[in-house]
Amino acid sequence: MGVAVSIQQVVKSFGSLRALDGVSLEIAEGEFFGLLGPNGAGKTTLISCLAGLVRPDQGTLSVMGCDVLADYREARRRLGVVPQELVFDPFFSVRETLRIQSGYFGIRHNDDWIDEILENLDLTAKADVNMRRLSGGMKRRVLVAQALVHKPPVIVLDEPTAGVDVELRQGLWQFVRRLNSEGHTVILTTHYLEEAEALCGRIAMLKQGRVVALDTTGNLLARFSGHTLNLRLKNGAALPDALRARATTSLGALVFRLTGFDEIEPLLAGIRQAGCVIDDLRLTQTDLEDVFVGVMQGVDVGSGAAPR
Amino acid sequence: MTGFRTLLYKEVLRFWKVSFQTVAAPVLTALLYLLIFSHVLDAQVQVNGVRYTAFLIPGLVIMSVLQNAFANSSSSLIQSKVTGSVVFVLLPPISYVEFFLAYSVAAMLRGLMVGFGVLLATGWLAPLTFVAPGWILVFAVIGGGIMGSLGMIAGIWADKFDQLAGFQNFLIMPLTMLSGVFYSIHSLPPFWQRLSHFNPVFYMIDGFRYGFFGVSDVAPGTSLAVVAASFLAVATTTLALLRSGYKLRY
Numbered sequence: 001m002g003v004a005v006s007i008q009q010v011v012k013s014f015g016s017l018r019a020l021d022g023v024s025l026e027i028a029e030g031e032f033f034g035l036l037g038p039n040g041a042g043k044t045t046l047i048s049c050l051a052g053l054v055r056p057d058q059g060t061l062s063v064m065g066c067d068v069l070a071d072y073r074e075a076r077r078r079l080g081v082v083p084q085e086l087v088f089d090p091f092f093s094v095r096e097t098l099r100i101q102s103g104y105f106g107i108r109h110n111d112d113w114i115d116e117i118l119e120n121l122d123l124t125a126k127a128d129v130n131m132r133r134l135s136g137g138m139k140r141r142v143l144v145a146q147a148l149v150h151k152p153p154v155i156v157l158d159e160p161t162a163g164v165d166v167e168l169r170q171g172l173w174q175f176v177r178r179l180n181s182e183g184h185t186v187i188l189t190t191h192y193l194e195e196a197e198a199l200c201g202r203i204a205m206l207k208q209g210r211v212v213a214l215d216t217t218g219n220l221l222a223r224f225s226g227h228t229l230n231l232r233l234k235n236g237a238a239l240p241d242a243l244r245a246r247a248t249t250s251l252g253a254l255v256f257r258l259t260g261f262d263e264i265e266p267l268l269a270g271i272r273q274a275g276c277v278i279d280d281l282r283l284t285q286t287d288l289e290d291v292f293v294g295v296m297q298g299v300d301v302g303s304g305a306a307p308r
Numbered sequence: 309m310t311g312f313r314t315l316l317y318k319e320v321l322r323f324w325k326v327s328f329q330t331v332a333a334p335v336l337t338a339l340l341y342l343l344i345f346s347h348v349l350d351a352q353v354q355v356n357g358v359r360y361t362a363f364l365i366p367g368l369v370i371m372s373v374l375q376n377a378f379a380n381s382s383s384s385l386i387q388s389k390v391t392g393s394v395v396f397v398l399l400p401p402i403s404y405v406e407f408f409l410a411y412s413v414a415a416m417l418r419g420l421m422v423g424f425g426v427l428l429a430t431g432w433l434a435p436l437t438f439v440a441p442g443w444i445l446v447f448a449v450i451g452g453g454i455m456g457s458l459g460m461i462a463g464i465w466a467d468k469f470d471q472l473a474g475f476q477n478f479l480i481m482p483l484t485m486l487s488g489v490f491y492s493i494h495s496l497p498p499f500w501q502r503l504s505h506f507n508p509v510f511y512m513i514d515g516f517r518y519g520f521f522g523v524s525d526v527a528p529g530t531s532l533a534v535v536a537a538s539f540l541a542v543a544t545t546t547l548a549l550l551r552s553g554y555k556l557r558y
Contacts, residue, residue: 014558051399054558073401081399087392091322103314104400146396 003065004029004154004185005050010059012045012209019045020056021209027187027202029064029153032180034200034217035189036288038296041206043189044084047158051081063154077105080152082143084159084189088131094118094142095127098149105150117145120175137168144172154185161192173199197221197288205295213295220291228290229256229264231271232280240274243267253280312406315397319414323380330418334376335425338368342430345490350434355492356523361434363517365427366444367489370516372426373448374509377419377455378462378480381411385463386472389555398557404550408460408543415456416449423448437520443528444519450535451512455480457542464555483509493525508538 005027012020020042027033035043048054050061052068052075061068066075089097095114102110118124121141126134131142140160147155157176161169177199180186190196196203196217203220205213213220231247231254233239239247239254247254256267264283271278323330346361353360388394397407438444458480466472487509493501504510515531518524524531550556 048558052557053395053398055553073403076399076401079399081395083392083395085392087395089388089393089396090391091325092318096321100314100318101396101400103317104311104397104402106310106401108310150400 002029003027004031004063005187006060006062006065007046007050008060010046010049010056010061012042012049012054012056018209020049022059023206023209023211024059025204025211025214027185029185030180030183032177032186032199032201033188034196034203035187035206036193036196036203036292037189037206040208042209043206044158045209046206047081047156047187047189050156051079052076077150078153080147080150080155082147082155082157082160084162086136086139086143088134088139088142090130090132093128093130094123094134094145097131097142098145101146102149107150110149113151114145114149117148120178121145122171137164140164141168141172144175148179153183154187155179156187158189159191160188161190161195169195193288193292203288205292207296213291217288221286221288227258227261227286228284229258229267230254230280230282230284231256231278233271234277234279239271239276243270243274311400311402312410315402315406315410316414319380319384319410320417322384323414323418330376330380331422331425334372334422335429338372338426339429342368342433346433355495356521358521358523359434362436363492363521364490365430365434365436366517366520367513368430369423369426370448370451370513371484371489373419373423373452374455374484374512375419375480376422377415377452378459378476380418381415381456381459382463382466382472382476383459384411384414385460386466386469389463389467390469394556404547407550408457408547411460412453412456412543412546415459416452419452419455420448423452437522439522440519440528442519443515443532446532447512447516447519447535450532450539451509451516454508454512454535454539454542457539457546460546461542461549464549467555483507488513488525508534511535511538 003026005025007023007025010020010023011018023042023046035046037043045054049056050063050068052072055069063075064078066078068075092100098114098117099110102108102114115124118127121144123138123141123145126138131139134142144157144160147157155176160172164172173195176186188196188200200217202216203213204211215223230250232252233254238244247256249255258264342361342364345364349360355363385394388397462472462475466475486504487507488504493504493510496504511526511531511534514524514526515528515535518528518531
């Protein structure tokens, strides 16, 4: 598999704010790649650099081997971007919008493909409706359609499901998954971590303009310990200090991070010996949210070490 | 070339879809100017041996060309910047030269369309002659190009609608109104006459009017030289801005 997107040592500052602080990433052809991070981490800036909307101060970026500055025409032909903001041109209908967007990419007579996209995004009935008359979710679909008119091998979706209802979200992911299975490389930024966990094969986490974690989704989940035990004690009884030190509290419950099931028995024995009575108990598997919180709090999960 | 053609098509479609506001309205405005001024002045005033109404018509035509060319590119850009839809033209592989050409040609076409409309609406009110149609066309086209290009600069520079309105009201309006649309600069006091010679719009109007009557304040060749040089200066500036990505690509 070749390299779909290469990002090397990219630095970008806006005034005194260093939005990207030496980001390097390589994404292979056919990957479903997740780009996660809190607001202001630099995700959109990175995507904008890739799309040529923002010019990096240092570093290079390429799409399917084409440099985004030196060879911008070829690079942009190979990239489809769904922007984060819900933008639209109020003068045109859905079909006009898509025809015009095709023309910008040098494609004429694109109606067969446009029809196919419209159908897949459930937009066929809205084809001749003016953009202004569409609901927010419908406008979002048109944005996705616009990014696909030129059949780009690399598709970037910048928070495509923000403010979108469940039905559209499901439909959208089904379509994007299909595109991915047909060979399109997909890069996704999202705030919905369960989406990233379900869809992305590999994930990079950004914090303050740096990549702080980069691994397959499976490895990230595995490396960050296995399970958590959530406990609630009757009458708010206090734990002995030794046990108390191992727990964190979340919404009034005690949370123990476990690396294996063999830790459970001694833990429960300790609680019993202290005379505490358990009111509620839950054992949960680590999800991407735990990893995300851990990474953002500075736990190193990218180096291969298994943190506790 | 498909990128350029599509962007041009989109820009033309954009104003054409609201042509009542972008074409018909300025034609009506020009007609009102003419009716009022000719009513007051036609009996008393002749300019260079031409009846005042006839003198005024070409002035109003070219003024409409210039103002509407400016309005087209500037409003299109500021709208798409404010709404964010400018990304649709920044993401595709469109070169800055194609970008420049599409917006300027569309602006020029809107200007010419309005100008032609004004000519149709007012031409029957006074005996007009067309001594040198070539000059008429040349000054209308280059004038529209200059203002379309200037409109791009304003649209790129302005972050808000009121900044653009400032540019339009405090620069474009005075330049076009104080350029000899309504009078021959020979009727001005010497100081204002000299000052008018620094206004490139004066040459556009003077040369344009020469095409109708064969008389002008300045030789048409001189006007053409000034107008062509102005176009080069404005176009070069616009191209440099687009190339640098100023306020479009950060």
